[in-house]
Amino acid sequence: xxxxIKDVAKLADVAPSTVSRVIANNPRISEKTKKRxxxxxxxxxxxxxxxxxxxxxxxxxxxxxVLPPSSGAFFQNPFFAEVMHxxxxxxxxxxxxxxxxxxxxxxxLYDGVVQMVQGxxxxxxxxxxxxxxxxILSYLRSRCFPFVMIGKPFEHVEKITHVDNDNFLxxxxxxxxxxxxxxxxxxxxxxxxxxxxxxDRLQGYQNALREENISxxxxxxxxxxxxxxxxxxEAVNKLFxxxxxxxxxxxxxxxxxxxxxxxxxxxxxxxxxEVSIISFNNALFAEMxxxxxxxxxxxxxxxxxxxxxxxxxxxxxENEPVKRIIIPHxxxxxxxxxxxxxxxxxxxxx
Amino acid sequence: xxxxIKDVAKLADVAPSTVSRVIANNPRISEKTKKRxxxxxxxxxxxxxxxxxxxxxxxxxxxxxVLPPSSGAFFQNPFFAEVMHxxxxxxxxxxxxxxxxxxxxxxxLYDGVVQMVQGxxxxxxxxxxxxxxxxILSYLRSRCFPFVMIGKPFEHVEKITHVDNDNFLxxxxxxxxxxxxxxxxxxxxxxxxxxxxxxDRLQGYQNALREENISxxxxxxxxxxxxxxxxxxEAVNKLFxxxxxxxxxxxxxxxxxxxxxxxxxxxxxxxxxEVSIISFNNALFAEMxxxxxxxxxxxxxxxxxxxxxxxxxxxxxENEPVKRIIIPHxxxxxxxxxxxxxxxxxxxxx
DNA sequence: GTGATTTACTTAGACTAGTTAATCATTACT
DNA sequence: AGTAATGATTAACTAGTCTAAGTAAATCAC
Numbered sequence: 001x002x003x004x005i006k007d008v009a010k011l012a013d014v015a016p017s018t019v020s021r022v023i024a025n026n027p028r029i030s031e032k033t034k035k036r037x038x039x040x041x042x043x044x045x046x047x048x049x050x051x052x053x054x055x056x057x058x059x060x061x062x063x064x065x066v067l068p069p070s071s072g073a074f075f076q077n078p079f080f081a082e083v084m085h086x087x088x089x090x091x092x093x094x095x096x097x098x099x100x101x102x103x104x105x106x107x108x109l110y111d112g113v114v115q116m117v118q119g120x121x122x123x124x125x126x127x128x129x130x131x132x133x134x135x136i137l138s139y140l141r142s143r144c145f146p147f148v149m150i151g152k153p154f155e156h157v158e159k160i161t162h163v164d165n166d167n168f169l170x171x172x173x174x175x176x177x178x179x180x181x182x183x184x185x186x187x188x189x190x191x192x193x194x195x196x197x198x199x200d201r202l203q204g205y206q207n208a209l210r211e212e213n214i215s216x217x218x219x220x221x222x223x224x225x226x227x228x229x230x231x232x233x234e235a236v237n238k239l240f241x242x243x244x245x246x247x248x249x250x251x252x253x254x255x256x257x258x259x260x261x262x263x264x265x266x267x268x269x270x271x272x273x274e275v276s277i278i279s280f281n282n283a284l285f286a287e288m289x290x291x292x293x294x295x296x297x298x299x300x301x302x303x304x305x306x307x308x309x310x311x312x313x314x315x316x317x318e319n320e321p322v323k324r325i326i327i328p329h330x331x332x333x334x335x336x337x338x339x340x341x342x343x344x345x346x347x348x349x350x
Numbered sequence: 351x352x353x354x355i356k357d358v359a360k361l362a363d364v365a366p367s368t369v370s371r372v373i374a375n376n377p378r379i380s381e382k383t384k385k386r387x388x389x390x391x392x393x394x395x396x397x398x399x400x401x402x403x404x405x406x407x408x409x410x411x412x413x414x415x416v417l418p419p420s421s422g423a424f425f426q427n428p429f430f431a432e433v434m435h436x437x438x439x440x441x442x443x444x445x446x447x448x449x450x451x452x453x454x455x456x457x458x459l460y461d462g463v464v465q466m467v468q469g470x471x472x473x474x475x476x477x478x479x480x481x482x483x484x485x486i487l488s489y490l491r492s493r494c495f496p497f498v499m500i501g502k503p504f505e506h507v508e509k510i511t512h513v514d515n516d517n518f519l520x521x522x523x524x525x526x527x528x529x530x531x532x533x534x535x536x537x538x539x540x541x542x543x544x545x546x547x548x549x550d551r552l553q554g555y556q557n558a559l560r561e562e563n564i565s566x567x568x569x570x571x572x573x574x575x576x577x578x579x580x581x582x583x584e585a586v587n588k589l590f591x592x593x594x595x596x597x598x599x600x601x602x603x604x605x606x607x608x609x610x611x612x613x614x615x616x617x618x619x620x621x622x623x624e625v626s627i628i629s630f631n632n633a634l635f636a637e638m639x640x641x642x643x644x645x646x647x648x649x650x651x652x653x654x655x656x657x658x659x660x661x662x663x664x665x666x667x668e669n670e671p672v673k674r675i676i677i678p679h680x681x682x683x684x685x686x687x688x689x690x691x692x693x694x695x696x697x698x699x700x
Numbered sequence: 701g702t703g704a705t706t707t708a709c710t711t712a713g714a715c716t717a718g719t720t721a722a723t724c725a726t727t728a729c730t
Numbered sequence: 731a732g733t734a735a736t737g738a739t740t741a742a743c744t745a746g747t748c749t750a751a752g753t754a755a756a757t758c759a760c
Contacts, residue, residue, distance in 0.1 A: 002468060004745060015711045020747055030709060047468035051404045052745030055716050060401065062449070075435035076634075084434075085425035088452050097471070099412070100448045102438045118352060119400030120717090121447070258638070284426075288608070288638050354717060365739045370719055380737060402717030405744050470745090 003046045012040035023048055054120070062097045063311060064122035066113055066136060068129035071102045073226040077255050078283040079300055083128060083150065086304025094312045096123075110135055117145050124311045130154060130162070130196040148311045150303055152196045161314060163307040163325040165298045167197055170329045171204030171250065174278045174296055177331060178248045179212050182340035183276060187220040187246035189235040189256060191227050198223065201252050201280070220246055224256065232259025240267065247340050248276040254283040254295055261289055261336075272338035282332050292334035302327050353396045362390035373398055404470070412447045413661060414472035416463055416486060418479035421452045423576040427605050428633040429650055433478060433500065436654025444662045446473075460485055467495050474661045480504060480512070480546040498661045500653055502546045511664065513657040513675040515648045517547055520679045521554025521600065524628045524646060527681060528598040529562050532690035533626060537570040537596035539585040539606060541577050548573065551602050551630070570596055574606065582609025590617065597690050598626040604633040604645055611639055611686075622688035632682050642684035652677050 009016040014037060021029045022037040029037075040046075054060040065087070068074050091098050099122055103109030113136050116122045125140060130151030140147045141156070149162040178186050188205050190198040202221065209216055222238050224231030232251065236259070239246060251257040257279035261271060269275055271291055279286060282297035306325050314320045359366040364387060371379045372387040379387075390396075404410040415437070418424050441448050449472055453459030463486050466472045475490060480501030490497045491506070499512040528536050538555050540548040552571065559566055572588050574581030582601065586609075589596060601607040607629035611621060619625055621641055629636060632647035656675050664670045 002470075002745095006745080016746080017712080017748075018710060021710090024747085028709065033709080047464065049405075049745050050465070050469035050471045051401060051410065052470075052716090053747080054401045055399075055405055055718085055745080056747040058716070071438070072435070075431050075438070078428075078431070080434075081425050081428070081431045084430075085422070088421070088425070088450065092452050092454070098450045100438065100450075102442050104442070114397065115400070118397035120352075120402075121400045285635050285638055288635050288640075290638075290640055352717095356717080366718080367720075367740080368738060371738090374719085378737065383737080399717050402744090403719080405717080405746085406719040408744070 002049070003044045004049070005046075007044055008037065008040045008046050011044060012037045058120070059123050059315075060121065061095065062099050062122045063091055063308070064113075064116045064125040065098055065100045066109070066125055066127045066129075067100070067102055068131075069103075069106055069109055070226060073228055074128075077227050077253070078285075079227070079253075079281060082300035083304035083307075086301040086306075087126065087308045088304075089301075090305040090308025091312070093309075096308075096312060106135075110139070113139065117143060124148075124315050126150065126307050126311055130164075131192070131194045132196070132199075133194075146311065146314045148307050148314070150307050152200060154196050154199075157324070159322060161310055161320075161323045163303055163310065163327065165303070165327050165329050167200035168204040168207070170280070170296050170298070171201035171252075172208045173204075173331060174250055174280075175205045175208035176212075177294075178250070178276060178278060178337065179208065179214070181248070181276065181337060182342065183248035184214055184340070184342070185217075185220070185244060185246040186214075186248045186250065187222070187239050188250050188252075189222045189224070189232065189239070189260065190252045191223065191231075191256070192225050193223045198252060201250070205250055227253040227255055229255055229259035229262070232256035232261075233263045234259075236260050236263035236267075240269075246275070247342070248337070249278070251277060251279040254279045254281045254286045254293065257293055257295075258285060258289055261293070265290075272336050273341070276337040276340075278337055286332070287334065289336070291336050293336045294334045295332050297330045297332050299327050299329065352399070353394045354399070355396075357394055358387065358390045358396050361394060362387045408470070409473055410471065411445065412449050412472045413441055413658070414463075414466045414475040415448060415450045416459070416475055416477045416479075417450070417452055418481075419453075419456055419459055420576060423578055424478075427577050427603070428635075429577070429603075429631060432650035433654035433657075436651040436656075437476065437658045438654075439651075440655040440658025441662070443659075446658075446662060456485075460489070463489065467493060474498075474665050476500065476657050476661055480514075481542070481544045482546070482549075483544075496661065496664045498657050498664070500657050502550060504546050504549075507674070509672060511660055511670075511673045513653055513660065513677065515653070515677050515679050517550035518554040518557070520630070520646050520648070521551035521602075522558045523554075523681060524600055524630075525555045525558035526562075527644075528600070528626060528628060528687065529558065529564070531598070531626065531687060532692065533598040534564055534690070534692070535567075535570070535594060535596040536564075536598045536600065537572070537589050538600050538602075539572045539574070539582065539589070539610065540602045541573065541581075541606070542575050543573045548602060551600070555600055577603040577605055579605055579609035579612070582606035582611075583613045584609075586610050586613035586617075590619075596625065597692070598687070599628070601627060601629040604629050604631045604636045604643065607643055607645075608635060608639055611643070615640075622686050623691070626687040626690075628687055636682070637684065639686070641686050643686045644684045645682050647680045647682050649677050649679065 005016045005019045009019045019037055022034050074080055101112035103112050124146040127149040130149055132154045152164045153160040153162055190202055222235040224235055251260055264271055279293050279295045282295040286293040286295040310323055355366045355369045358369045369387055372384050424430055451462035453462050474496040477499040480499055482504045502514045503510040503512055540552055572585040574585055601610055614621055629643050629645045632645040636643040636645040660673055
C-alpha cells in the first residue's frame with residue numbers, strides 16, 4: 001500500500017490532522033511544524049490520495065464531458081478535436097481533469113451521466129451539444145447539478161450558462177453574402193433539426209431571404225442526421241432533383257460541404273460558377289477542398305476554452321450568475337462563391 | 351446530501367453491509383432480502399457513490415490518458431481524434447471511463463501523471479506516444495503501475511505491453527514502392543527523431559535503399575519537431591536547396607505531407623511528375639489533397655481500441671502476460687506518385 | 701509573584717460512503 | 731441435543747477532512 005497521511009504523521013511525530021492542515025497550508029500551524037511535516041512528506045515520497053480527499057471534500061476536481069448521442073460520427077468531425085483542445089486548456093489552467101463517458105444508445109448515454117452525477121465522479125458537466133427535449137439536460141436541471149452547455153439551450157435560455165456563437169447572425173450574414181452576389185435560389189443543407197445550431201442557422205438563413213423578399217422554398221431545405229461527408233452527398237441528390245436547382249448553398253458543416261463538393265464535381269457541376277457554396281466551422285479542409293471553401297470560422301477552440309472556464313467559475317463560486325458567452329465568428333472568403341450567372345447574364349445584356 | 355447506503359438499509363430494515371452485498375449480488379443474501387433491498391433502492395433513487403466505492407476497493411474504473419508533451423500540436427492532428435475514437439469504444443465496452451490530463455511543460459506533464467498514479471485517480475494508464483528516454487515511462491515502470499503504450503517502446507520492448515504498427519515494414523514497403531517506380535533520389539521527412547515511430551520508419555526507409563544498393567544521403571533526411579503542416583513546408587525548403595533534389599519523398603504524416611504539397615506547388619514543382627510523395631496515416635485530407643496523396647493507412651482507431659482492451663485485461667487479470675499487438679497497415683494508392691522521369695527518359699531512348 | 705485571560709497551536713475523534721472478514725443468530729437436520 | 735448450513739450483522743478498514751476541544755505559552759491584572 002502507498003504512503004498515507006498516517007505514515008507521515010508518525011514520522012513527523014504529529015497527528016494526522018496536522019499533516020492534513022500542512023497540506024492545506026493552514027495558517028494555524030506553526031512554520032516549524034510545517035517544515036518538519038514537509039520534510040517527512042518529502043522523505044517518504046508522500047502524495048495525497050485524491051480519492052480519499054474527494055470523499056471527504058465532496059469534490060473531485062474532475063469535469064465530465066457529455067458527447068452528443070451519436071458520438072461515433074462526432075469523433076470524425078474536426079469539431080471534436082478543436083473543442084477538446086479548448087476544453088483541455090481551460091480545465092488545465094485551474095488544475096481540473098477531464099473525464100469522458102460515451103454511450104452507444106441514448107439510454108446508455110443517459111445512464112452514464114447519472115453515474116457521473118450521482119456517483120459523485122465529477123463536480124460539473126459540460127454538454128458538447130444542444131438539442132430539443134434533451135433528457136440529460138432535464139436531469140441535470142432537476143438535480144441542480146452544475147453544468148454549462150456549448151451551444152444555445154433550446155429552452156430556458158436565461159437559466160442555463162452557455163457558450164455559443166451567434167449562429168442566427170452568422171447564417172444571416174452568410175446568406176446575405178450570397179444574395180449580394182446576386183443569388184436568388186439558395187439552398188440550405190443542415191444537420192439534424194433537433195440540434196439548436198441547425199435551427200438557429202436555418203432561421204438566420206430564412207430571415208435573410210425574407211428581408212430581401214426572396215420566397216422561401218421548402219424543398220431547398222435539407223436536413224441530415226449527422227455532420228458527415230456522406231450526408232452532404234445525400235443532400236445533393238435530393239436538392240438537385242428539384243425543378244429549379246439552387247445556384248448557391250449554405251452548408252452548416254465543412255465536412256458535409258465536402259460531400260456536397262464531391263457530389264457536384266461528380267455531376268460535372270462547376271463550383272463556384274454554377275453553384276456557390278458557403279459552409280461553417282472553417283476546418284482545415286475548408287482550405288484544402290477544390291475549390292477552397294468560403295467558410296464561417298466559429299472559433300471552436302475558444303468555445304471549449306470559455307466553456308471550461310465558466311464551469312469552473314460556477315464550481316468555485318456558489319453565487320456565480322448565469323452567463324451567456326457569445327464567441328465571435330468571421331466569414332473567411334475563399335473561392336467557393338461567385339456572382340450568380342443570372343446576374344451576369346442580366347449585366348451583359350445591358 | 352444524496353441518498354446513501356444507510357438510508358437504503360434503514361428503509362429495507364437491514365444492515366448497510368447487507369445492502370452492499372445486494373449491490374455486489376452476493377449469493378449469501380437470500381432472494382427475499384435482495385428483492386426488499388432493491389425495492390428500497392428503487393424507491394429512494396439510490397445510486398452508489400463511486401468515490402467511496404473507489405476508496406474501499408482501491409480501484410476507480412478510470413483509465414488515464416497521457417498525451418505527448420506538446421499536446422497543443424497533437425490536438426490538431428487527426429491522429430488524436432481517431433485514437434480517441436478507438437479508446438473510447440474499447441473503454442466503454444468494459445464500463446471504464448477515460449480521464450485526460452495535459453501539461454504545458456514537460457514537468458507539468460510529469461507531475462500530472464504522478465498525481466494520477468499516486469493520487470489513485472486511475473487504475474491504469476495509456477501512453478499515446480513513445481519516445482526515447484521518457485521519464486514518465488521510467489516512472490510507471492519503477493512503480494510497476496499498469497500501463498500500455500501506443501507505439502513501440504524504445505527500450506525493454508519485451509517487457510512493455512504495447513500496440514503498434516509494423517512501422518519498419520510499412521516504411522520499407524513505401525520506399526520499395528517508390529524504388530519500383532524508378533526513383534533513386536528519395537527523401538525522408540519525419541517527425542521528431544526522439545519518437546520511436548520516426549526512428550522505425552527511418553530505418554525501414556534506409557533498409558529498403560540499402561537492399562537496392564541506393565546510397566544513403568544524409569541531407570535527404572529531415573526531421574521536424576511536430577507533425578504539423580508548417581513543419582512540412584520548412585522541410586521542403588531545406589530539401590530542395592541541396593545539389594541534387596530528390597524526385598520522391600516519404601513523409602511520415604499526412605499533415606506534414608500537406609505542407610510539403612503546398613510548398614512544392616508554390617515552387618511550381620509538379621506532383622507527381624516532378625516529385626512523388628507518399629505519406630502516412632491516411633487521414634481524410636490525404637484524399638482531399640491536390641493531388642490526392644498515396645498514403646499508408648495505419649488504422650488508428652484500431653490502435654486505440656486494442657490499447658484500451660489490453661489495458662483492461664491487465665487490470666482485470668494480475669497475471670496477464672506482456673503482449674505486443676501489431677495492427678496491420680495498407681498502402682492506399684492515389685495520385686501522388688508517378689514513374690521517375692529518369693526512368694521514362696531511359697525507356698524512351700531505347 | 702500569582703492567578704486569570706488570551707493567544708497560538710495541536711489533537712482526538714467524528715465524518716465522508718462504501719467494503720469485507722469475522723461473528724452471531726436462526727433454522728434444519730442428524 | 732449437537733451440528734451444519736444459511737443468512738444477516740458487527741465492526742474494522744479504505745485515506746483523507748474538519749469541528750470542537752484541549753494544552754501550553756504568553757500576556758495581563760492586581
